[in-house]
Amino acid sequence: MKAPLSLAAVFDRLLAAYGAQSWWPADSAFEVMIGAVLTQNTAWVNVEKALGRLRETVAFEADAIVALAPDVLAAAIRPAGYFNVKARRLQAFCAWLQAQGGIEGLAGRPTAALRTDMLAVHGVGPETADDMLLYALERPVFVVDAYTRRAFSRLGRISGDESYEEIRALFEEELPARTDLFKEYHALIVTHGKEVCRPRPRCEACCLRHDCQHGMGG
DNA sequence: TACCAGGAGAAAA
DNA sequence: TTTTCTCATGGT
Secondary structure (H helix, E strand, O other): OOOOOOHHHHEEEEEEEOOOOOOOOOOOOOOOHHHHHHOOOOHHHHHHHHHHHHEEEEEEHHHHHHOOHHHHHHHHHHHHOHHHHHHHHHHHHHHHHOOOOHHHHOOOOHHHHHHHHHHHOOOOOOHHHHHHHHHHHHOOOOOOOOOHHHHHOOOOOOOOOOOOHHHHHHHHHHHHOOOHHHHHHHHHHHHHHHHHHHOOHOOOOOOOOHHOOOOOOO
């Protein structure tokens, strides 16, 4: 049995297979943050619909979203699913952002302390916080998601039942702490995951679940 | 029809 | 402390 690939080697293979993804698909840091909440357990195509409706409903800024009636906000983001839950989460996050003095107010704050504060906000869990830190605030934090866990479990780098923080630590310790690398790596993992790493029968011929190492191995 | 998607919080055990 | 349940639309 071959030794598991290094994380750097996996990145090289993903990049060769899919090319640069240049994420996050958003026009501003604030949009990244809103999208990070809306995409929780939700396909991105539905998030885009919700973002479009939200723009038509309210000024795309924290103050306006906080001031919006919860049911109006929920109706606007309906296509993203869990709309009542996410409306409450968006308002909690925007209120927190206001209290920080907006995105500008976050600049210069140590990443670890900022992350701890973000995790205390209702609706901001580790993946959402790390999405925001990496893609909106340019901090070298590795984002772990279901695709990461699934793919690297298949590759033998993790067992699959590690905690979020354990997997994040693995990537951050083995890779150089470069924001551009972490951005691209996570994007490639998601791209790969969407294409061939889904736990669905249609992927059987080309899926890590069945020893296919498309884009990563062989 | 059934399953899944770039999770997180609350409730139950 | 750990596990299970709930939230929900839209595409395949």
